[in-house]
Amino acid sequence: MKRRTVLKYTAASFAAVAAPSIARTAGPLKELRLDYAYYSPGSLVLRRFGWLEEAFRPSGTEVKWVLSAGSNRALEYLNGNSIDIGSSAGLAALLARANGNPIRAPYIFSRPEWTALVVRKDSPIRSVKDLKGKKVAATKGTDPYLFLLRALQQAGLKRGDIEHVALQHADGRVALEQGRVDAWAGLDPHMAASELEGGSRLLYRNVAFNTYGFLNVREEFLAQRPEETARVLAAYERARRWIQANPTEAAKILAEEAKVSLQVAILQVKLRSDFSHPQPDAEHINALRQAAPILVAENLVRPGTDVNRAIAELVDTRFARKLTAA
Template identity: 30%
Template structure:
């Protein structure tokens, strides 16, 4: 279970301020207001705020999901936000003017979990099984890709929508057969009797995207640039200081050193350029898959919602 640490308790009042802005109050600030995923990703619990203070003024706002982050971006509650790979697709298909301005490298952040004693051994074994995932997220994207690899469709499984602790409880009680989950919950679950049936490697990138409105990119590029520079340096520092990472994970996430070590193994080790065409091409695959499922109205040109303007800040 993920517990709020000291920093999250401190920023909770700031988060309320950001959500107030989401209700229609326009906020002008010299600080980069950054929304991050509270239970995953390179920002959570690992001191990006301290690193960022040296780069410029950055305020962090924790959110539960990429959908919540995207909503805050559209409401001008934050300037840039951390999401999964799927949220920008839905934003573009809805006509929102947002762009992916940064991305982590591909990483094994998303996994299909089963109970350790389950008879399931490969993707094809999911046929006819109760599989839990959250629609319109990276977990859904991984499921679609995995089923396609095995010659199956979403209709070949019994979909269930449970996440977090509810999903894990259902898995361990036998109410569902499999569950798509992300780090660090995956590592915690494995330490408590779950087994990874497969992860996203070779199927999806499971990258984390950093997204901003077109208007923010045009009017306040320095906010985005300062944040991405700080984040790039922070991710590399984490990779180069594994013992420190594990100490912080044990303290702030409440996990064992072994779980902290397993988490470090799957976290991305750097940001990558988004303006070289690779992200746009990959996003097109996501968009086409979701269009085929009828989850977005029709085909979009996904590359139009990627901006390489800030690739220059990446640490060499």
């Protein structure tokens, strides 16, 4: 099947998913607000080529892009109704949903290994257990922070066994390289840059502890604007396929946007990201179920929170079912 035909078919399939039972609002959408992030190459490709602007031009909809520095920022923007659609890590999205952020995730923008525990090249720290009593930088509400907690738990440690230093991702890298913290729960491309340019060492890696890249939609927007949501997802699907066909070009876009070297961007896009599975399904639900106990164990959700219910409310598989059935 030719690429143009595939994209046209994909867009039609997404648009067809809007069930008659879902409420719709009359009139065109005046402004579509969504984020772009260096951890989401698809958003950078869309913004660079103007494909969303192209898709919404006939309806007169303006597209507003907002930079998210991390999952915590994207989820804050969604909860505060500053954006309609935002990108985050899957477990971070679940944490937000369980704590009352009304979002749903109808699309997976990547399966990355975007976080690990990082130390300086000359650090005497050799294992996660060695982090006891040490200063560790991590951005709360993000996959790296939750990765840190899971790694500590696996090593028999608790959050209280370390001194957590709350820093945004880029600041965490600087603090590590300047020796102000002993370790850092990193995030690409900052982590890849620290590794390649600063000589930092990845202390602990576990791809299973890296949750997927979720594209989240405010629940109200999804209910009222299913066709517009479908149009956005079709554009993301177009970007995903373009990245698969042009990974080096996608890395160049990331390098220019994030102001990192091409080598760093290639490491993130070509070696640490999997773009092959965009539709949410049982794989993503099971991954969240395996990760969810850390949210309860670390008291990150309110007592009595039904985490499995939050997972069911978060992961929206209707688009996947439509595509599978087509």
